[in-house]
Amino acid sequence: MCFEHRTFTIAKDTYQPQENQDAAACDPARGIAAMADGASSSLQSGRWARLLVESVIAQPPNVADAAVWNEWLGAAREAWRSGIDETSLAWHQKARLADGAFSTLTWLTLRPGANGALLLAALAIGDTCLLHLRGGTVRRCFPLEDSNLFSSDPVLLGSAPRIAAHDLEFSALEGTCQQGDLLVLATDAVAAWALKQLEAGKPLGLESLWDFNQEDFARWIQRLRKEQQIRYDDSTVMLLRISTESLQSPPDAAREKTGDPLAQLGKWARQLWPAPTSSVE
Amino acid sequence: MAYQREISRDHKACVLFLLDQSFSMTEPLGNSGRRKCDELALAVNRWLHNMAIRASGDQGIRDWMDVGVIGYRTDQAAHPIIAPALTGPLADRTLVSITDIGNHPARIDTTIQQIQDDETGEVLEVPSDDPVWIDPIAEGSTPMCHVLHYAYGVLQPWIAQHPHSFPPIVVHITDGESQDGDPLPYAEAVRGLATSDGNALVLNCHLSMAAADPCLFPSSEDKLSDPLAKVLFRMSSPLPEPLLKGAVAEGYAQGQGARGMAFNADMAVLIKFLDMGTRAAVPLR
Numbered sequence: 092m093c094f095e096h097r098t099f100t101i102a103k104d105t106y107q108p109q110e111n112q113d114a115a116a117c118d119p120a121r122g123i124a125a126m127a128d129g130a131s132s133s134l135q136s137g138r139w140a141r142l143l144v145e146s147v148i149a150q151p152p153n154v155a156d157a158a159v160w161n162e163w164l165g166a167a168r169e170a171w172r173s174g175i176d177e178t179s180l181a182w183h184q185k186a187r188l189a190d191g192a193f194s195t196l197t198w199l200t201l202r203p204g205a206n207g208a209l210l211l212a213a214l215a216i217g218d219t220c221l222l223h224l225r226g227g228t229v230r231r232c233f234p235l236e237d238s239n240l241f242s243s244d245p246v247l248l249g250s251a252p253r254i255a256a257h258d259l260e261f262s263a264l265e266g267t268c269q270q271g272d273l274l275v276l277a278t279d280a281v282a283a284w285a286l287k288q289l290e291a292g293k294p295l296g297l298e299s300l301w302d303f304n305q306e307d308f309a310r311w312i313q314r315l316r317k318e319q320q321i322r323y324d325d326s327t328v329m330l331l332r333i334s335t336e337s338l339q340s341p342p343d344a345a346r347e348k349t350g351d352p353l354a355q356l357g358k359w360a361r362q363l364w365p366a367p368t369s370s371v372e
Numbered sequence: 373m374a375y376q377r378e379i380s381r382d383h384k385a386c387v388l389f390l391l392d393q394s395f396s397m398t399e400p401l402g403n404s405g406r407r408k409c410d411e412l413a414l415a416v417n418r419w420l421h422n423m424a425i426r427a428s429g430d431q432g433i434r435d436w437m438d439v440g441v442i443g444y445r446t447d448q449a450a451h452p453i454i455a456p457a458l459t460g461p462l463a464d465r466t467l468v469s470i471t472d473i474g475n476h477p478a479r480i481d482t483t484i485q486q487i488q489d490d491e492t493g494e495v496l497e498v499p500s501d502d503p504v505w506i507d508p509i510a511e512g513s514t515p516m517c518h519v520l521h522y523a524y525g526v527l528q529p530w531i532a533q534h535p536h537s538f539p540p541i542v543v544h545i546t547d548g549e550s551q552d553g554d555p556l557p558y559a560e561a562v563r564g565l566a567t568s569d570g571n572a573l574v575l576n577c578h579l580s581m582a583a584a585d586p587c588l589f590p591s592s593e594d595k596l597s598d599p600l601a602k603v604l605f606r607m608s609s610p611l612p613e614p615l616l617k618g619a620v621a622e623g624y625a626q627g628q629g630a631r632g633m634a635f636n637a638d639m640a641v642l643i644k645f646l647d648m649g650t651r652a653a654v655p656l657r
Contacts, residue, residue, distance in 0.1 A: 104381045110429060135430050182501065183428040183474050323378040 093122045093201050093209055094274070094334055097301060099308035100327040103131070112137035112194075113278050113327035116144045122201035122209070123148055124331055126219050126276040130193040130247055131325075134184055139171050139192035139250045146170075147198045154214060154261055164248075171250040191251025195219040197234070197276060201333075204267055209333060211274075213264040218245040220282035223266065224273040227298060229289060234262035238286035241279055273298060274331040280324040284315060301330055374570030375612035375652065377538040385437040385538050386467070386530055387650050389416060390519050391457055392546035392579075393445035397510040399547070402583040402638040408547055409508035411639050412579065416441060419646050420505050424474030433474040440467040440526060441505070444519035446512030452552065454515070454522045457506045466526050477503035516550035520558035527565050527572060540565070540572045541650055544607075545642070547579040549600045559607035570612060575632035575649045576604040577642060587635040588645065589625035601635045608633040614652040624648060 096119060102111035112129030114137065125147040129136030146152075152163035171192060180188065195217025204210040213221050215234040218241055223231045235241060248259065268274065275297055277285065288295050300308065308328075315321040379385045397409035404411055420439065427434045443457035456466050460478025485500045527540050542562055565572040578600065580586070590596060593605040608631040611619060615632070619625035624644065634645045 107381070107431075110431060110434075131429065132426060134428070137430065181428070181432070181474075182480070182503070183425045183433060186425045187428060319376065323380050323383070 094119050094124075094331040096124070096332070097303075097330045098327070099300070099303060099305055100325070101309045101312050103323060103325050105309065105313065110137070111325045111327075112140055113325045114140035114144045114194075115276065115327055115329045116148045117329065117331070118148050123151060123198065124274075124276060124329060125196070125198035126278065126327065126329055127197070128195040128217065128219050128278040128325065128327075133190060133192045134187040135171070135175065135250075136192040136194055138174060140194040140196075142167050142170055143194055143196045143248065144198075147196070151198060151200060165252075168250050168252060189251065191249050193247035193249050195245060195279075196248050197221060199274065199276070201268065207270070209268040211264070211266045211268050214261045215264075216246055216248050216259060216261055218242075218279040218282065220277050220279070220285075221264070222275040222277065222282070222285060222297065223268070224275065224297060225269065225271070229285075229295065231264070231266070232282065232286060232289075233264040235282065235286070238283050238290055241283040241286075245279070268333045270333060272333040273301075274333065275300075276329040276331070278325060278327045280322040280326045281312075281328055284321040287320075297328075297330075300328060301332065373613075375538065375614055377536065377567075377569040379436050379538060381435050383537045384435065384469075384534055386439075386527070386534070386540040387437065388440040388467070388523055388526060388540060388542045389442065389457075390523055390542060390544040391416065391441065391443045391506075392514055392516075392548070393443040393453075393457075393509040393511065394514040394548065394551075395445075395511050396514075396547050397508075397579075399581045402580045402586075402636065404639055407508065407510070408579045408581070409510040411642070412545060413506050413508040415639065415642050415646060416506055417502070417504050418643070419650075420473055421503055423470055424503075427470045428474065433471040435469050435471045437470040438467045438530065439470060439473055442466070442519060442522060442526070443506075443509055444515055444522075445509065446515055446551075448512070450513065452515035452518040453512070454519050457509070459505065459507055462505065467530060473505065477505055478507075479504050513551040514546065514548050515552040516546065516555040517553045517558045520544075520555055520562055524558070524562050524565065527562065531565055531567055531572075534567065536568045538652065539567045539570045541652075542572060542574045543577070543646065543649055544574065545577045545579065547581070549603065556603065556606055563609055571609070573609040573612070573615075573632060574607060575645070576608045577634040577637050577645045578604055579642065580636035580638065582636065583638065584636040586637050586641040587633075588637075588641055589619050589630040589648075590633065590635075591626050591629040591631070596635065598635070604633050604635065605631055612652070615648065618651055619648050622648070 096117050098115050102108045115126040117124035125144040127140035127143045129140035146167045153159045197215040197219040199213040201209045221233045312326050398407050401408045401411045427436050441457040444454050461476040462468050481502045483500050484497045487496050487498050559574050563574050593602045596602050611630045611632050
């Protein structure tokens with residue numbers, strides 16, 4: 092296990108939690124975490140977001156290999172389409188079916204590096220963000236670093252094959268983490284709020300969320316909504332506290348020989364970014 | 373800052389259409405062989421159709437918005453007729469949730485759309501189901517003051533029930549001048565209504581028989597030579613930031629001071645006007 096984790100979420104309409112279209116999942120043993128934010132303007136986008144994060148956790152796709160990425164995305168799209176019973180849809184839902192569902196997708200992987208550090212690789216489509224904190228200070232917010240860059244129409248991953256897989260552009264991040272670092276995955280409302288706080292020189296206090304329970308989180312978001320500090324939207328955060336002490340992994344070479352998916356990810360990550368310029372170190 | 377409230381079930385939007393149903397609406401709309409009243413009914417039905425689809429979610433249509441469609445005209449004795457224009461199960465209702473709109477169209481007309489196949493060039497005829505909520509009506513004159521007074525009476529209690537919502541948007545569509553007095557004080561009274569998020573917005577669209585140059589979101593009345601255009605300009609709200617931003621970004625407005633009005637609109641301008649004028653009340657994500 093290379094991190095401990097907490098996940099909190101609240102729906103846009105608090106009394107309609109089934110309409111929450113955010114999704115998050117992680118596998119601490121394999122060092123993978125993913126978050127997606129389904130667009131409420133599309134049909135069954137919550138299920139699409141869940142499918143995406145579950146697919147990432149099951150097998151993070153190698154987006155650098157067009158064939159692999161096409162196959163991965165095609166399988167997710169097929170799973171979304173096959174889960175719909177058209178006969179049960181109302182006219183207004185049928186009208187949206189052809190457009191498919193849309194979602195952001197951000198995921199990260201951690202693998203052992205030198206001197207007990209962890210190598211971090213993250214990929215994102217859309218505005219679900221990863222904040223990297225060390226000692227209470229935000230070192231990096233990925234993929235957006237300016238609250239003005241959040242818009243109502245971010246790039247999204249569609250469940251209908253209107254945009255070919257190879258035309259989708261990922262933002263990529265590579266860096267290292269240390270014992271005690273906090274990684275925060277957050278959907279756009281929370282991420283935009285966090286950046287605005289930082290830009291205004293105000294404290295974030297994200298570390299204190301670690302001791303929250305779901306009710307505390309819901310109260311916190313509702314207060315921010317009431318004060319109009321945060322967008323009225325589904326809001327989800329996943330906190331990952333880095334713990335390298337219990338990390339036991341074989342060296343890269345051995346992992347690559349065994350076809351370990353994390354090692355494969357590291358391999359193509361190095362191909363993608365031979366000289367990392369977006370390091371959080 | 374005003375006009376920032378995001379739309380949700382807790383903070384619903386409200387869009388109130390005021391539709392001119394006077395006899396002159398039987399004239400053809402500019403650049404179209406169809407009557408203004410037919411094109412207007414088509415545009416409003418399409419808007420309702422699109423709004424219901426946009427509010428549609430996995431559990432049905434989300435109750436994000438109240439919509440009213442009020443028609444105005446006079447009868448043969450010149451008495452004003454100000455009445456809800458929705459027909460079918462929603463007839464006689466002044467404000468209706470978008471959930472009810474989507475679930476209760478008066479009927480669904482099947483039309484044939486001609487679509488060209490991109491690969492073969494062949495023209496295909498594809499049946500399309502078009503829900504209908506309002507039908508065209510055209511008789512009598514244009515009691516504009518009466519309908520604005522009616523709108524005030526509809527919106528005042530809505531605001532009392534939704535004091536922190538995005539303020540109501542009134543979309544007034546006419547083809548002529550008021551025939552029951554100066555509408556400006558009545559429009560100003562409606563614009564004086566306010567939620568904590570800002571004053572009600574009054575948007576005016578003038579439909580033209582002539583295929584003249586349309587004018588959309590003007591910033592000054594100096595360039596408007598027609599006296600009716602000047603009146604509509606003064607009746608119209610300045611576009612608030614969320615609407616202005618979109619209108620400027622798409623090249624339909626010059627900048628600060630742009631008013632929510634269109635003059636000499638044809639069908640294309642009418643549809644653009646409806647889309648841009650109500651965009652702030654539509655949840656996008």
